[in-house]
Structure formats: C-alpha cells, structure tokens
Amino acid sequence: ILNVEQSPQSLHVQEGDSTNFTCSFPSSNFYALHWYRWETAKSPEALFVMTLNGDEKKKGRISATLNTKEGYSYLYIKGSQPEDSATYLCATGTYKYIFGTGTRLKVLA
Amino acid sequence: GAGVSQTPSNKVTEKGKYVELRCDPISGHTALYWYRQSLGQGPEFLIYFQGTGAADDSGLPNDRFFAVRPEGSVSTLKIQRTERGDSAVYLCASSLNQGGMNEQFFGPGTRLTVL
Secondary structure (H helix, E strand, O other): OOOOEEEOOEEEEEOOOOEEEEEEOOOOOOOOEEEEEEOOOOOOEEEEEEOOOOOEEEEOOEEEEEEOOOOEEEEEEOOOOHHHOEEEEEEEOOOOOEEOOOEEEEEEO | OOOOEEEOOEEEEOOOOOEEEEEEOOOOOOEEEEEEEOOOOOOEEEEEEEOOEEEEOOOOOOOOEEEEOOOOOOEEEEEOOOOHHHOEEEEEEEEOOOOOOOOOEEOOOEEEEEO
C-alpha cells in the first residue's frame, strides 16, 4: 500500500510571492508522479506527469521537480496570482492513482 | 473538444435511498475510472473499466456500490441504501488507454450529500 503525503495542508500567500509545496511518496515500485490543480466547482486539471529521477518540468510560472530515490516532488509557483488559488493534488501509481490530501493555496490580492 | 462530464453536479438524498451518478467520458477513451473524495481526504480509487468490463473494482467499499458501463462509453455509479458516510465528491476520469502513462482526464465531480 502506498502512502502519498502533501505539505503544507493549506497556504496563504500575497500576490507576487513565490511559493512551493511538497509531495512525498514511497520510493519503491515508483511508476509515475502526477500533479493536478483543482479549482472549486471545476475539473481537476493535469499539470505534469513525471517519471524520471531528476525530471524538471515547467508550464508558465509553475514548475516541478522529481526525486524518485528519496521519494519526493516539489511544485513551485513563481509570482503567485489570485487565479493560482486552488487545491494542488499529487498522485502516484499506474492506473489506480493514489492521491495525497492536497495543498490548498489561497493567493491574496 | 468536450471533456469528461458528470451529472448531476449536486445530489442531496435521504439516508436509505438509492442514487445513480452518471459519467460521460471523452469520446474514444477506452478506460474509465471512478474516485471518491471524502472531506479532508484526497480522492480514493473506486473502480476502473477497460471497455465494458470492470478490470479492477477493488476500491468499492462494500456491496451497496455498483458501477456499469454497458456500451463502453457512459458509466453509471449506483449506490443502494445510502448512508451518511457516503457523502463525498464522486469523480470520474477517462484515459485513452489503460493507465500508466495515459493521463487521466477528470470531470468536475458529483457532490453527494446524504441527510
């Protein structure tokens, strides 16, 4: 059984601040790590799929890194904007995703 | 193109009633998944379909829960004799093929409240 943990649980930042949060997962039997952004009343939106140790991916102001040997991934948001406010979920597994509990980000204007 | 859609978006029911939740996957996606997110938790896997058949139903919590996908497209999650603990957001996802690197695309969920 895999346990995926995310920290912090919630975070308030000021507009323009940069921020980051963590996803931890068991390093054994690693397959892929997924990051999703989930805004209230909308569908979770896929941000990144990461598979290789040392992977770094970027999408606009958001980037992520992956360390499969120690079992963690970081998500970074540069220059946070109010529209970045959402819950950020990470998940691992093959077809049966195991999700963390998410980090709820609120960006204050 | 259309994404994954789920109906209803909200469902309020009374304890003991039967409910059906519907999922319309992205056209052409052969794999379909149901997850449930309870308050304060991450989404938890319920069941996975490849085509019309349930390839893995190990996440269904008990025999009150059942899901079908008779024509390999739309799926219905059925819950009998609902209990207050069934209150959650039920998410559906689809992918082009079975799991792995095939990204799962999610619908907006159905929020079920059992009074």
